[in-house]
Amino acid sequence: MNDSEYVTAFAPASIGNVCVGHDMLGLAIAGAGDRVSARKIVGSGVTIKEVRGLDGEIHAELSIDVTQNTASLAAAALWREAGESGGVELIVHKGIPLQSGMGSSAASAVAGAVAANALLESPLDKDALLPFALIGEEFASGGLHADNVAPSLVGGLVLCPTVFLPAMIRLPIPSGICSVLLHPALEVNTAESRSGLASSYSMEQWLNQQGYLAGFIAGCASSDIDLIGQSLRDVIIEPQRAASVPCFAAVKAAAMEAGALGCSLSGSGPSIFALCKEEVAVDMASTMEKSCRAAGYECQSWISPLDVPGATVERSA
Numbered sequence: 487m488n489d490s491e492y493v494t495a496f497a498p499a500s501i502g503n504v505c506v507g508h509d510m511l512g513l514a515i516a517g518a519g520d521r522v523s524a525r526k527i528v529g530s531g532v533t534i535k536e537v538r539g540l541d542g543e544i545h546a547e548l549s550i551d552v553t554q555n556t557a558s559l560a561a562a563a564l565w566r567e568a569g570e571s572g573g574v575e576l577i578v579h580k581g582i583p584l585q586s587g588m589g590s591s592a593a594s595a596v597a598g599a600v601a602a603n604a605l606l607e608s609p610l611d612k613d614a615l616l617p618f619a620l621i622g623e624e625f626a627s628g629g630l631h632a633d634n635v636a637p638s639l640v641g642g643l644v645l646c647p648t649v650f651l652p653a654m655i656r657l658p659i660p661s662g663i664c665s666v667l668l669h670p671a672l673e674v675n676t677a678e679s680r681s682g683l684a685s686s687y688s689m690e691q692w693l694n695q696q697g698y699l700a701g702f703i704a705g706c707a708s709s710d711i712d713l714i715g716q717s718l719r720d721v722i723i724e725p726q727r728a729a730s731v732p733c734f735a736a737v738k739a740a741a742m743e744a745g746a747l748g749c750s751l752s753g754s755g756p757s758i759f760a761l762c763k764e765e766v767a768v769d770m771a772s773t774m775e776k777s778c779r780a781a782g783y784e785c786q787s788w789i790s791p792l793d794v795p796g797a798t799v800e801r802s803a
């Protein structure tokens with residue numbers, strides 16, 4: 487067999503938890519994502535030829551060790567399951583900063599699975615790729631949760647309760663609302679952040695959080711902006727993580743003052759997101775950036791509709 491041409495898959499960044507649904511609710515983001523190129527090669531199993539960073543250069547922190555990269559772990563799991571005996575070579579193009587709270591590891595895992603899938607003679611349906619992408623994500627975050635992988639794979643706003651995995655529930659997209667995601671120049675290690683979370687909570691916290699998640703979903707279903715605004719609260723996880731992102735309190739206060747429906751950490755941070763009415767999004771992004779810089783951190787922001795498409799194959803062999 488000769489080496490084949492590369493196929494390239496793109497997977498978008500995502501907001502994990504979306505404030506109300508720890509480990510089970512996620513939202514895709516426009517304008518940022520990872521790409522994985524894959525081709526069949528002579529040999530067996532998955533190899534990584536190179537990992538490139540945002541600047542297009544060889545990534546300074548990520549190696550080509552296939553046991554340490556979410557893209558290769560996901561692609562290899564799929565390759566094995568498909569019974570493929572040949573080799574696959576990957577090139578990983580990181581478009582999302584590491585440890586940013588923007589679903590970087592999940593996007594690589596999804597792009598790896600989608601690219602490898604495109605090489606199969608009988609590719610699986612996109613939804614069926616979730617378990618393979620989850621294998622990569624679990625390695626990176628130290629836990630089994632699909633709140634980044636699922637929206638990166640299928641787009642939009644997705645609910646994936648751990649007990650129902652690998653099922654994905656696409657939530658209705660409320661009209662007139664968009665997201666603003668701010669990435670301060672900080673890093674938070676998700677696995678460490680997760681290991682620092684308390685393991686038990688009070689009945690009051692549990693009841694309140696259940697109510698907020700239910701209210702948010704009901705608000706999305708009826709495009710009830712007031713209900714969404716009343717519901718976008720996290721009384722359990724955010725208070726434990728807020729201090730790990732020094733600019734969070736200031737950015738959140740500024741966003742709420744500017745009319746955000748809610749504002750919280752994206753995943754384990756350091757990124758911070760707000761949901762807001764579309765007409766205030768540009769001002770919201772600039773307000774959040776300004777307060778972040780005033781707190782001493784350089785930053786970048788993205789404004790996205792809520793119905794961002796999921797992973798795609800951009801270039802086929």
Ligand code: HSE
Binds near residue numbers: 627752
């Ligand atoms: N749900 C995960 C967490 C997302 O909050 O730890 C990590 O990005």
